[in-house]
Amino acid sequence: MLCTHSCSGNINDAFSDELRKLGWVEGSTIVIERKGAGGRFDQLPALAADLVRSKPDLLVAFAPQPVRAAKNATSEIPIVMLFVADPVGLGLASSLARPGGNLTGVATLVPGGFGGKALGFLRELLPQAKRVAAFINPSNDIHRQTFPREHLPAADKLGFQLDIIEIREAEEIPGAIAAAKARGAEALYIAGDPMLNSPTSRVSELAAQARLPSIYLAGSRERVEAGGLISFGPDYAALARRGAHYVDRILKGAKPAELPIEQPTKFLLLINLKTAKLLGIEIPASVLASADEVIE
Numbered sequence: 001m002l003c004t005h006s007c008s009g010n011i012n013d014a015f016s017d018e019l020r021k022l023g024w025v026e027g028s029t030i031v032i033e034r035k036g037a038g039g040r041f042d043q044l045p046a047l048a049a050d051l052v053r054s055k056p057d058l059l060v061a062f063a064p065q066p067v068r069a070a071k072n073a074t075s076e077i078p079i080v081m082l083f084v085a086d087p088v089g090l091g092l093a094s095s096l097a098r099p100g101g102n103l104t105g106v107a108t109l110v111p112g113g114f115g116g117k118a119l120g121f122l123r124e125l126l127p128q129a130k131r132v133a134a135f136i137n138p139s140n141d142i143h144r145q146t147f148p149r150e151h152l153p154a155a156d157k158l159g160f161q162l163d164i165i166e167i168r169e170a171e172e173i174p175g176a177i178a179a180a181k182a183r184g185a186e187a188l189y190i191a192g193d194p195m196l197n198s199p200t201s202r203v204s205e206l207a208a209q210a211r212l213p214s215i216y217l218a219g220s221r222e223r224v225e226a227g228g229l230i231s232f233g234p235d236y237a238a239l240a241r242r243g244a245h246y247v248d249r250i251l252k253g254a255k256p257a258e259l260p261i262e263q264p265t266k267f268l269l270l271i272n273l274k275t276a277k278l279l280g281i282e283i284p285a286s287v288l289a290s291a292d293e294v295i296e
Contacts, residue, residue, distance in 0.1 A: 001032060001033070002035055002037075002047060002059065002062070003062045003066060004039065004065060004083075004210065005065055007062070008034075008036075014238075014240040015060075016244075022248040023296055024244075024251070027231070028057055029071045030234075032056060034052065035047040039170060039198065043169060048070045048072070058080065058090050061079060061080075063082070063084070063192070064085075064090065064141055064142055065139060067087075068141070071092055074242045075101065077102060078102050078103075078256045079104075079105070080104065080105045080243055081103055082105055084142070084239060085146065085194060086109065086142055089141065098257065098259055104246060105246055105261060106262050107261055107264070110253055115154045115155075116157070118189075119158050125284070130161055131185050132163070132189050133163045133212075134147065134191065135189070136171075137166070137167055137193040137195050140193050144268065147164060162189065169195070170201045173196075173202065177203075187214065188213070188215070189217070190223075190228075192217045197216065197223055207226075213229040213281060216230070216231035216233070224275075225272070227272070229271070230269065230270060231270045232267060232268070232269050235264065269292050270292065273294055274296060
């Protein structure tokens with residue numbers, strides 16, 4: 001397993017639990033070697049090379065950067081990919097139906113309209129807002145591709161000026177929030193990314209302290225609990241469990257090239273009412289009715 005930070009936490013627990021249900025019990029019927037980059041994305045190619053040298057039967061990679069590193073490290077060992085928004089657009093697979101090559105797995109987004117829906121929730125919450133700061137990680141290929149194509153037009157249609165602020169390391173976040181505030185941002189729009197969504201980044205807490213409502217483009221309960229206003233994105237735990245089924249099928253002889261890449265079927269809207277109250281934001285009944293979970 002190759003991960004951006006550590007191969008632990010609720011999402012990894014969901015993956016491991018599903019593996020056990022399928023009969024793959026660590027230490028008994030399967031051996032798992034985990035390598036996390038601790039947020040140092042530049043270490044991922046070396047970590048991927050180390051895993052390939054150990055000649056595993058299969059690699060599991062979480063998020064775009066580890067998946068890219070794994071794909072670059074081997075064209076032979078099967079790779080199960082988790083949490084990559086657009087694997088075809090990134091050149092990781094030939095198509096969703098027939099990926100080709102040695103990689104398959106679970107995508108996180110259904111292309112088209114996702115950014116517009118997330119920004120639509122923000123518009124309902126902040127009907128008078130004009131300026132929104134979007135935090136992206138330029139090392140995340142999907143950010144560079146989807147923001148100009150999907151999010152900027154959606155923001156324009158809803159009457160938002162979307163200021164893109166690039167953040168390469170978690171240490172840059174306090175300065176980025178200060179810059180967003182100085183430019184007149186009325187909300188933060190946080191792209192789905194392991195670095196931006198990591199608890200160590202403290203985006204939620206710092207945004208709340210700056211009195212900036214934040215929306216996460218990920219089904220991140222932890223970030224909303226930590227002070228984020230809302231999050232909207234796929235059910236990552238459910239996708240992790242689906243990933244375990246790919247591992248099961250490949251270890252039983254299936255070829256990655258012939259296993260279609262799945263896309264999410266359920267998206268979660270989470271709202272923190274305590275944060276809303278602190279920021280003086282009234283959550284419309286229509287948004288509350290759409291919420292999958294309300295944190296009080």
